[in-house]
Amino acid sequence: MPLTLPNLPYALNALEPHIDAKTMEIHSQKHHKAYVDNANKAIDGTPFANWTAEELITKLAELPEDKRGPVRNNAGGHVNHSMFWTVMAPHNAGGGGEPTGELGDLIKTAFGGFVEFKTAFAAAGVGRFGSGWAWLCWNKDAKKLEICSTANQDNPLMGKAIAGCAGVPLLGCDVWEHAYYLNYQNRRADYLAAWWNVVNWGQVAKNLAAAKG
Ligand SMILES: [Fe+2]
Structure with a gap:
């Protein structure tokens, strides 16, 4: 199954004034999405297409050499951002x-x-x-x-x-x-x-x- 962009667990403006809505929008919907899309491009049609993002980044050495860089950057970006959204929350x-x-x-x-x-x-x-x-x-x-x-x-x-x-x-x-x-x-x-x-x-x-x- 391809990697998917998670929904934010709160509204785009929920972390204001500390993190503004525009930053959250571009960050989650553009930057994070690009990592997901590019990770999927790198693993599509390969024997590791069904690995989770965490498996991909913990087993980089098992990937063919030409896949390691794209997976490191993009599955890494996906794992990092997926955690980032969840370790933040509005005050309420x-x-x-x-x-x-x-x-x-x-x-x-x-x-x-x-x-x-x-x-x-x-x-x-x-x-x-x-x-x-x-x-x-x-x-x-x-x-x-x-x-x-x-x-x-x-x-x-x-x-x-x-x-x-x-x-x-x-x-x-x-x-x-x-x-x-x-x-x-x-x-x-x-x-x-x-x-x-x-x-x-x-x-x-x-x-x-x-x-x-
Ligand atoms: Fe980021």
């Missing part, structure tokens, strides 16, 4: 605030506190040269939370050799200019500061539970 649907319960405790253990975590995460996003993503991941071996960033549409699920970091992503923030330029222009740090107002910690907690299995 759980966006913003602070993580509680086990997730809150693990953040305290790994980073010293929520404020320290936000500082380190924003530094990963601001420090990513060019386009890419900042991530909060679950390290299964060390059984702890970690922050990292990847270039372009790489995802920690691709593994350290490809993405530069590994782990199960629980929260991802898109730091491509297309994610913020209309509203924030070159001010990536301002976008990252505002982004905390829409983070859906309930979903991140669910992602943690799934990652821990």
Whole structure:
């Protein structure tokens, strides 16, 4: 089955004033759609046409060499954006605030506190040269939370050799200019500061539970 563009779980203007409706429209309906279309073009008629997007990006090494680049970029873009929409929510649907319960405790253990975590995460996003993503991941071996960033549409699920970091992503923030330029222009740090107002910690907690299995 071809990969499909998911519906946003809220209206295009639901994340305003932090993320404007026009950015959400172009980002979800044009940029994300292009990743889906191009990923489908790359896998159409191949033996891996039925793989899920997650399977495609975790098993890049099993693909023919000429398919690896297009799948890395486009299935990667699809996986990354599909998560991005779900880890955000308007205030009346759980966006913003602070993580509680086990997730809150693990953040305290790994980073010293929520404020320290936000500082380190924003530094990963601001420090990513060019386009890419900042991530909060679950390290299964060390059984702890970690922050990292990847270039372009790489995802920690691709593994350290490809993405530069590994782990199960629980929260991802898109730091491509297309994610913020209309509203924030070159001010990536301002976008990252505002982004905390829409983070859906309930979903991140669910992602943690799934990652821990
Ligand atoms: Fe994006």
